[in-house]
Every structure is written in C-alpha cells, then in structure tokens.
Amino acid sequence: MPLYRRLPKRGFTNPFSKEFVCINIDRLNIFENGTEITPEV
Structure with missing residues (x-):
C-alpha cells in the first residue's frame, strides 16, 4: 500500500x-521593572 494512503x-x-x-x-x-508576569495576572 502506498505511503500517502497509510497516513491519516x-x-x-x-x-x-x-x-x-x-x-x-x-x-x-x-x-x-523586575515584576514576574504570570498567566494569572
């Protein structure tokens, strides 16, 4: 079977x-300056 037919x-x-x-x-x-930025901020 060819590779292109086996791939999703x-x-x-x-x-x-x-x-x-x-x-x-x-x-x-x-x-x-120096403040840590997190996703919660």
Whole structure:
C-alpha cells in the first residue's frame, strides 16, 4: 500500500502543544521593572 494512503487524512493533535496568547507591549508597561508576569495576572 502506498505511503500517502497509510497516513491519516485529518492530521493529528499534538499532546505537547502549548497555548499562546498575544499581548501588546504597552500593556506590560503598567508593571514595575523586575515584576514576574504570570498567566494569572
């Protein structure tokens, strides 16, 4: 059987994927220097 028929047609879900969120630099200016930014903030 050819390789293209053995591969999944719909792709896959990466178990090691990370979720990213875009943040403008202007929004980070409200914090003081050295402050740790976490997702909860």
